[in-house]
Amino acid sequence: MSSSPFLPSTLPLLPLPPPQVLYPNLQVSVPLPSAQLALVLNSIADNAKTQKAEDSGRMIAVVPVVEIERRVGRWACAARVKRIERSTKDQDTFHLILEGLARIRLPRSLPPVLSILPPIPLHISTFSLPLSLASPNHTDLLPLAKALLPPQLHDRMEGIPPSLLSDLLVSVLSVDWEKRVELLGVPDVETRCVKVKEILMDHLADKGGLTPSKKLEQSRSVPSTSTALIRRPPQARSSPRSPLPEDLQLLQNTLDRRFDEISPSALSAINRELERLTKIPPQSAEYGVGRTYVEWLLSLPWKKVSEIDDKLDLKVARDRLDEEHEGLQAVKRRVVEYLAVYRLKKQLFLQDLAARKEASPGPHASTIVSEEPIDARGIIGPAPAKPSSQAMDQEDPPKDIYRDKGPILLLVGPPGVGKTSIARSLAESLGRKFHRISLGGVRDEAEIRGHRRTYVGALPGLLVQGLRKVGTSNPLILLDELDKVGSSSFHGDPSAALLETLDPAQNWSFHDHYLGDVPIDLSQVLFIATANTLETISAPLLDRCEVIECSGYVVEEKLKIAKRFLLPKQARENGLDKEKVVVDDQVMLKIVTDYTREAGVRSLEREIGKVCRWKAVQWSAARDNGEQSMFHPTVSLSDLEDILGLAKFDIEVREEQHRPGVVNGLAYQGSGIGGILLIESTLVPGGKGRLVTTGSLGDVISESAELALTWVRSRANDLGITSDIDADPLRGVDIHIHLPAGAVKKDGPSAGVGMVLAMVSLLSGRSIPSTVAVTGEITLRGAVTAVGGIKEKVLGAHRAGITKIILPKRNLKDVQSDLPESVREEMSFAFVSTIPEVLAEIWGEEVVKKGSFKVEARL
Incomplete structure (x- = not known):
């Protein structure tokens, strides 16, 4: 408890209509709808930003008013927010519990009409003023008080200073509202005690049949055990409470310390649970459950953020990515784009927010300012009105907090390529805390949404646990191994639970089962997901993500x-x-x-x-x-x-000899490795025109071989393989295609062009230079279409001694953007769109013209 006698120089005003009047060191409960409560808390917070007093973030001035049209007198009571409770009758109504601190005098320059609530987040710390001490001649209030209050309250009044006793008595007894307002404007203790004494004597005279002339005599002779009382008055809200257990007192102290950092819904839940715990024996199991629940609510970072958006330097971020990660140019480029867009969008948001505040009408809030610091009796002066901010809406997210609604970045690639480190570098660039959640093997929905408190050993979900660990409400959370999340079962569907998490239209009010009706704002969290494959990710979940391929390192x-x-x-x-x-x-x-x-x-x-x-x-x-x-x-x-030890892998090296029927294809061998794929073909006499394929070939590559043979057969006459248009080039023979390294499985369409060349070379007797390699998918019409893995394939061919590569024309962009400049300078590339163009690149235009290789295949 602070003992500072000073109050902040400014305080926002809260009008208090009859019949309530707040005095120093007493409490009052003000019922407010949720939207108006948000305005009060925002007003307090806005005022706290301009103050240096340590408790200004939970202080407000309460002024008596008549029907919210005009204030009564020039006096108010400075108060601090004690707690907030949700109404048991109306879920949208909250009770603002205020504790009086000191009388303050209002300036004459305030507007004659005060708004019900000043509109303007909240910063609060514990603050209390010492009770005013009175001279001994004021102690004659005590006999009157004992004469008017029940006997069970007599002991509690012993030792109460007259300053507090005078305010307490007029609050408890049926004193007219106008008289109580008048006493608020009497800061002098001695004068106030005299006035209260007269009021008490009137009460005794009215209830005891005394004439006005006997009031003074009666007041002097009233015994301390007098029973000349009116009906039993209600117990004052400021009456001393029974001491809390030590553990609950620690929770209450934590609540007082972190009051400004907790959301209104969490405050209501905490106060409700603490009130319930005071009625439960500490030996009860329910007591431990409730205490743990409060501890979780108090430990969460409801409003604490960490970010350096105003200092975000794209060049520094780009240099950090280049310094910490080799390669992955496409990924780093996308991360820099994200940072640039994020910074621009937030700047625009802040500009719009400032414009909205400037456009807000001023009279909605009243603020009082002092010419000099005030003491415990509080004399304060005028202040200019401050603009109001947007009120909290229960249906929509608050509009005064920036929330990035961009897509969730999903980094997809094989293990060990740096997906996690990319996310960590992004967090460092933004100045945010980093937290990794491994989703591999998660089968229970409760691991995402938490367990209900009715279960033994219940805990919040991984997201809430992560927020408590990092201590901020806007960290970067990495959802690792998103493709390994379990599917729907009797434990629930974890993938479905993640939908709300990753949806920016919903995650501002994420509900964890353990926290009950207290929502968690996840809209400020930046989620980055990683996966090894997209095949096992559910379609709705994948729809919320932007996929970025991390192909691996060459x-x-x-x-x-x-x-x-x-x-x-x-x-x-x-x-x-x-x-x-x-x-x-x-x-x-x-x-x-x-x-x-x-x-x-x-x-x-x-x-x-x-x-x-x-x-x-x-x-x-x-x-x-x-x-x-x-x-x-x-x-x-x-x-x-x-x-x-001995080498575990062998690298393909091109053959030096030129033989018909042998072609150098290109293959992606997985794990970021590419190389040449030798395609061998031979004719088997005595056959029936069949095609035989060997080499652990998959369905797709086998279909490419059949497709190549069909195309060659249909163009045999144009190629000069047969002299008769109706002759079959495979009459009496079979053709055998083999791809070496038979123990290695091979599949994919990119060997189509190589198989066509191998068959044409074999049937025509023309050899293909061993320094040339080809890749590309073919169609039945003879078109050459694009394939993947160009970077890995070309670099593997370069290591194998290949000097010329024939590629599909649609892969030109891959060569220009992905390959190192040194490789492009040392190798030549030919880009084709049809098989005839491939043949012309191998054997020259004259061969194509001589064979009348000009028209489409006759199918």
């Missing part, structure tokens, strides 16, 4: 990551300086290509860790033997087999 990017991040990190974790482990590009390339094959870099980091531990053993032995000068930090190619 070999060149892995080399840079290993040199910049992984090698220094592993050297440090294994007790070595970076000078003690030296791995050149050739050795690192062999580690990447021969010992790992993944989209991310986790296996690569483990292999580099083995190298560092091997060097750590050598350095330790050299230091123990005093032979530090004999230690060589460089790792050679010949050392890798001793350290890592």
Whole structure:
């Protein structure tokens, strides 16, 4: 409790109609609808922003008025907000419990008509003024008080200062409202006690049959046990309460300390639960449940935010992403776009909010200002009116808080490509707290929405737990492994529970089962989701997300990551300086290509860790033997087999010989690795024109082989394979297509162009240069369509020694945007849209013209 005798220099006014009058150190309950309550709290908060008094965030001035049309006199009572309770009869009505602090004098310049409530979030701390002490001659109020109040209240009146006793008596007894208002304007204790004494004597005379001439004599001779009383008056609201248990007192202290940070609905729930707990024995199990519930409500960050939007620098954010992440250019570009749009949208929102405040009419709020600091008796002066803010609407979210309604970013890609670190960098750029929620294996809806308090061991959901952990209401929450959320079962559907979480039109009032009817505002939370695949994500949930593909790292990017991040990190974790482990590009390339094959870099980091531990053993032995000068930090190619064992993977290398029927295709081998795919074909005599395919081929690639054979058969005469238009080029023979590495499963449409070339080369006897590779899907009409994985395929072909690549024309943008400039300079690219163009790129235009290869296939 603060003992400061000073009040803030300004206070918003709250009109109080009859029959209530508030005095210092007493309490009053003001019933208010929810919308008007929001206006009161906003007025208090707006005033607190301009004050330096530590308690100004929960203080207001209460002035008596007649029918809200005019105030009575120039006096009011400064008060603090004690608590807020929801009405048991009307759910939309709240009771604002106010505790008086000091009398204050109002200026004459206030408008004659006061609004019911001043419109203007809330910052409150505990504040109390010391009771005024009176001279001994004021103690004669006590015999009169005992004569008018029930005997059970006599002991409680002992020791009450006359200043408080005088206000308490006129509040409890049936004193006219006008007289109570008049006493509010009497700051001098001695004068006020005299007036109250006369009122009490009138009460005794009226109820005891005394004449006015006998009032003074009766007042002097009234025994302390007099029973000459009127009907038993109601107990004053300010009468001392029984002491709370220690644990509940701690909760009450926390509530007083965090009053300004808690939403009105949470305040109502806390007060209601604390009131209920005072009636429950601490030994009861229900007592522990209720206390835990209050602790959860008090621990949540209802209004606390952390952000640096005004200092958000896109260049700094872009540099941070480039510094912490190698590659992933499309992802980083989208993150920077998000930051730019977020900053612009919030600036526009703040400008509109300021314009709305300026356009609001001034007379809706009255504020009083003092010319100088005031003491406990409170003399204060005039102040200009302040604009009002938007009132809280129960049907729509508050309009004075910026909520980003952009799409939820969903990062999709294989493990280990940096999806989580991208989200963490975004949180750092925004200045927000970061929290990760792993959804892998979540099968129960209660893990998202929480358990109801009726269950043993009930807890809130993962979202509410995350908010308490980070301590702010606007963190960046990463929903990791969204594709691994369980489907609908008798435990509920977790995916359905996430719909409200990720929908910006609904999540401003998210309901957790544990918190009951207290909504949680999730609209300020920035959600980022990650997944390995889109196939297992429900369609409604996916519809709320913007998918960003994280395809993984290519070999060149892995080399840079290993040199910049992984090698220094592993050297440090294994007790070595970076000078003690030296791995050149050739050795690192062999580690990447021969010992790992993944989209991310986790296996690569483990292999580099083995190298560092091997060097750590050598350095330790050299230091123990005093032979530090004999230690060589460089790792050679010949050392890798001793350290890592035999190579686990082989890289395809192009063949030097040119043979008909053999073509270099391109394949995406998964995990961010691409390379060449050799397509072999041969004729089998004595056959019946059948097609045989081998090499662990899937359905799609097998259909591409059948499609290629159909196209070649239909154009055999134009290609010069047959001289008769009706002749079958496979009469008496079978054609066999094989793709080596038979133990590796292969599928996809991108080998279609390669199979056409292999068949044409085989049947015409023309060979294809071994430095040329092709990729592309074909149609029955002979069109060449786009395929995926161009970046990985081209870089793999470049490592295999390919110098020219034929690609679908629609993949031109992939080459221009994704490939490194050094690779584009060292290789040549041909972009085609039909199979005839492919044949012309291989054998020249003259071959096509000589074979009359000009018209569409006759189908």
